[in-house]
Amino acid sequence: MRLLSAELVESREILPGQYLQTYLAPDLALAAKSGQFVHMRTPDYSGLVLRRPFSVNTADRARGLITIHFRITGKGSEWIARSRPGERLEMLGPLGRPFEVDPRSRHILLIAGGLGIAGVRLLADEALEEGRRVVLLFGATRAAEVYPSALLPDEVEYVVATDDGSVGQDGFVTALVPEYEAWADQAFACGPFAMLKALARLAAGRDARLGVARLGGKRRGRSRTPALGSAMARRHSFLQVSMEQHMGCAVGACLGCVVMGVGSAPQRVCREGPVFASDEVDWEIGW
Amino acid sequence: MRRTPAKRRPTVRRIKPAIVSGRRPVTARPATSGTTAPTAPGPSRTPATARYESVPASESAATRVSGAGVDLSVDLGRGLVLENPVLVASGTFGYGVEYGDVVDVQALGAICCKGTTLRPRIGNQPPRVTETPAGMLNSIGLQNPGVDGVIEKYAPLWATWRGPVIVNVAGESIEDYVGVVRKLEGVPGIAGIELNISCPNVGKGGLQFAVDAEAAQAVTAAVRAETELPLMVKLSPNVADVRAIARAIEEGGADSISAINTLSGIAVDLHARRPLLGNVYGGVSGPAIKPIALRVVYEVAQAVDIPVVGIGGIGSTEDALEFFFVGASAVQVGTAIFADPTVPARIVDGLARYCAEHGYGSVAELVGLALPKGPRARPVPPSVKGVEYRP
Numbered sequence: 082m083r084l085l086s087a088e089l090v091e092s093r094e095i096l097p098g099q100y101l102q103t104y105l106a107p108d109l110a111l112a113a114k115s116g117q118f119v120h121m122r123t124p125d126y127s128g129l130v131l132r133r134p135f136s137v138n139t140a141d142r143a144r145g146l147i148t149i150h151f152r153i154t155g156k157g158s159e160w161i162a163r164s165r166p167g168e169r170l171e172m173l174g175p176l177g178r179p180f181e182v183d184p185r186s187r188h189i190l191l192i193a194g195g196l197g198i199a200g201v202r203l204l205a206d207e208a209l210e211e212g213r214r215v216v217l218l219f220g221a222t223r224a225a226e227v228y229p230s231a232l233l234p235d236e237v238e239y240v241v242a243t244d245d246g247s248v249g250q251d252g253f254v255t256a257l258v259p260e261y262e263a264w265a266d267q268a269f270a271c272g273p274f275a276m277l278k279a280l281a282r283l284a285a286g287r288d289a290r291l292g293v294a295r296l297g298g299k300r301r302g303r304s305r306t307p308a309l310g311s312a313m314a315r316r317h318s319f320l321q322v323s324m325e326q327h328m329g330c331a332v333g334a335c336l337g338c339v340v341m342g343v344g345s346a347p348q349r350v351c352r353e354g355p356v357f358a359s360d361e362v363d364w365e366i367g368w
Numbered sequence: 369m370r371r372t373p374a375k376r377r378p379t380v381r382r383i384k385p386a387i388v389s390g391r392r393p394v395t396a397r398p399a400t401s402g403t404t405a406p407t408a409p410g411p412s413r414t415p416a417t418a419r420y421e422s423v424p425a426s427e428s429a430a431t432r433v434s435g436a437g438v439d440l441s442v443d444l445g446r447g448l449v450l451e452n453p454v455l456v457a458s459g460t461f462g463y464g465v466e467y468g469d470v471v472d473v474q475a476l477g478a479i480c481c482k483g484t485t486l487r488p489r490i491g492n493q494p495p496r497v498t499e500t501p502a503g504m505l506n507s508i509g510l511q512n513p514g515v516d517g518v519i520e521k522y523a524p525l526w527a528t529w530r531g532p533v534i535v536n537v538a539g540e541s542i543e544d545y546v547g548v549v550r551k552l553e554g555v556p557g558i559a560g561i562e563l564n565i566s567c568p569n570v571g572k573g574g575l576q577f578a579v580d581a582e583a584a585q586a587v588t589a590a591v592r593a594e595t596e597l598p599l600m601v602k603l604s605p606n607v608a609d610v611r612a613i614a615r616a617i618e619e620g621g622a623d624s625i626s627a628i629n630t631l632s633g634i635a636v637d638l639h640a641r642r643p644l645l646g647n648v649y650g651g652v653s654g655p656a657i658k659p660i661a662l663r664v665v666y667e668v669a670q671a672v673d674i675p676v677v678g679i680g681g682i683g684s685t686e687d688a689l690e691f692f693f694v695g696a697s698a699v700q701v702g703t704a705i706f707a708d709p710t711v712p713a714r715i716v717d718g719l720a721r722y723c724a725e726h727g728y729g730s731v732a733e734l735v736g737l738a739l740p741k742g743p744r745a746r747p748v749p750p751s752v753k754g755v756e757y758r759p
Contacts, residue, residue: 084470084709122707130654130703131499157499171708173470327495329506330706332470334462336482336511337497347490347511352466368494368646 082176082332083108086169090146092162095232097225099152099196100162101138104170107145112175113137115204116269116323116356119149119174120331123157124164133157134328134351136199136271137175139206150199176331177355180204180269180323181315182211190265191217192280194254194272198228200323200355201271209236216240216261220254220276223247255279262287271323281359284320309343310353310361318358326350341368438723439730440716442477442698444675445623448532448560448598450477450698452716453731454688457679457702458483458536458562458602459508463522464529467709475713476531477698480626481518483538483564486547488514493646498635503654503681504703505635507647510538515548523557532559534600542590549595561597563588563622566604566629578604578629581616588620600677603627603664605657610664611671618672626677626700627668628661654703655681662694669695670739683711685718692731693738 087106095101109119120132135149153159164170182189182204189208191201198219208215216238221227224247230239241249242257250257255276258268262283270280307313315321329337333352341363342348348357440452458480464473473479491511498505513521518535526533535558539545545563552558565577565587577583588601601617603610605628614625630651635644661680669676678696682688683704691699704711719731728734 082468082470128502129499130502130504130707131497132707155499173709327497329497329504330460330462330466332462332466332468334466334482335460335497335506335706336462336491336508337494337506339491339494339496339511345490 082174083112084171084173085109087147087172089164089166089168089170091166092164094162095150095229096227099150101148101150101232102161102164103146103148104172105145106147106172109137109172109174110140110142110145110147113140113147113203114175114179115202115207116180116200116321117175117177118331118355119147119172120176120328121149121161121173122171123160124168124170125156125160129157129160131157131329132173132331133161134176134331136203136323136355138199138202140203150196150202152196173331177351178312178353180321180356181312182208182213183267183316186266187213188264188266189213189215190258190261190268191215192220192254192258192268192270192272192276193217193228194220194270194276195222195226197270197272197276197323199271201269204269205234205237209234214238216265218242218254218257218261220244220272221248253279255283258283265319267318268320269323270320274324277322277324277359278364280320280322281362281364284318284359287319310348310358315356315358318360320359321356322359322362323355324350324357324362325355339368341366438720438728439732440720440723442675442731444560444598444600444677444698446560446596446598448478448534448623450532452477453692453698453719454712454716455480455534455677455698455700456705456712457700458564459506460702460705463518464533465522465525471709472713474530475716477716478532478534478559480534480536480562480700481522482512483510483536484512484515484518484548485510485538486515486544488512488517495645496647496650498644498650500633500635500652500654501656503652503656504706505633505645505650505652506630507645507650509647515551519551519555519558523555525557527557529557533557534560534562534598536562536564536602537591538564542587545587546590546594549591549597553595553597558597560623561591561595561599562626563591563599563601564629566602566606578602578613579607581612584613585616585620588617588622592621598623600624600626602629602679603668604629605660605664606632611667614668614671618674622674624675624677624697625668625672626679627664628657628680631657631660653680655683657681658687658690662690665691665696666694666739669736682715683707685715685722688715688719689722689734690738692734693736695736695739697732697735 087104090105091103093101118134118136120134122132123129138148138150140147151158153162193201205215218240220242222244227248242254324340326338329335331351333349338350339347343363442453443449455478459482463481464479489510492507492509496508537548577587599622601622630653633652637644658681665678675697677698678691679700682699682701688699701712
């Protein structure tokens, strides 16, 4: 975690109201892992007292660049979208815990709902770099919201579903998952709460069906179960989700951005998350 | 199953105090320069088992001079002498460890930790925070691991810090407050108590003690009877006349008063057509409430003789100066930390520079410059309940 000022290099409106901005921030580009985020101060210092969290969308270590992908939803994002190349914005990061990929996983399934693509985009790059195969299932409300395939590496198998059927499969992206579930070693998702909840149900069903084949589980006759929430436990889980919540400090001090974990233990999205194994979250309570 | 948080050693470089076994005496240090030799052991350097002793202001002023020649120290009573008058407000700085090496906790006058209750609390349903015009709303609902958890997890670490940690104590009944304070008494690493009788975000308790002078005095006196720790009581602005309550708290035996807590407010989710916060109600903080906080400090500083700690929308040296001028002896920075965690340290430097530039030898000389001249220029009205506010 560092406090730094990053220079805006390029700002593009890639979809209506959605921006892809490239920043020169060598320290961040080196340190950031997929799933982590930066907390950006808006250029309007007088009126907007909170920073804005953005997933690290891509990181180019060689050139020291990171990108963020966001939609204009309010004043803060509007200010940031209005920034021009050459301006410097203050960032705090990288924050949060990254996705945990099991070294033995060869097939990676990414599931993104709308802007959730920004949460898993970097993982596609990382997985390809490590020689894994990647399928990206993407869901959007309509054709105009579909992430341009030109912004994805060629090696990624890109499957689209739209709610109105205007592009790709007609329906929710979650309907595509059963087709790829058996192929995938691990799945990583980012998107609306309802989508993640549906996926968590699918993942739990898979565990029940397959009897949860935990690799390397038995040692000297007794199984060693890693503690819930540990990196090891997350690596062994089929589904990891990246979650969203209204955020205050983004370092774990204010306790503003919690989701309810199992056993009535609130988990901070900024600190224990934003990535959680699907079995860490209490999906029924709906926090 | 509740998971134990990772045992995380902060990476900030810390200087061990001379006495680590007992409760540390709080001594001042040069604020703007790290190169000056440490101050000689003063009268506040008591044996490990001894209670805090109040240091006469004249003595402390003589020995505590910063590199810039400005004395930033502030005496909040009962021996709680801070090296500088900039504290971090409860709830915005966690337990002092969260910001890691982004913030040098040693540069802070003191840390007020997250509100602590007798038993663990899971807090309110999210969303818990949202931005509002020139401020924010929060409704955390006092999520905390309980006083035992705090003592076990954080107090040993605090004992190694040079800056004092003031534990913010919340509860639903006088018994709750007394129970928490009893457990904190004598724990190494805990330098004082901030009595949170003004949390607007919990169903029972909290606010009820801050809106009624008799209840405020009762809870203050009950806690005072249980502890020798320096006692700061945090006022709510959600009352008709804050002066009567401040007087009652002073009579109850508080060593200082901090003002203000957040103002009760609501945000609406335009798309869902319902209140945005999970708890409906939240507390407004940030620059939006600064004029109200200044008014409360202005009134309270004239109503009581104990030090007042100003809180509310402080984000710059200028903001802090305004609070000193209306009678605050120290300030707490809260919401501004979220935008820029380096704000408290910059205010400390800014205060020293302001004093040096304007010929003040100490920050204490700034306190109350904007107040009406003469002692008690404005008579304190008698305690009145339910009467319309008249300034």
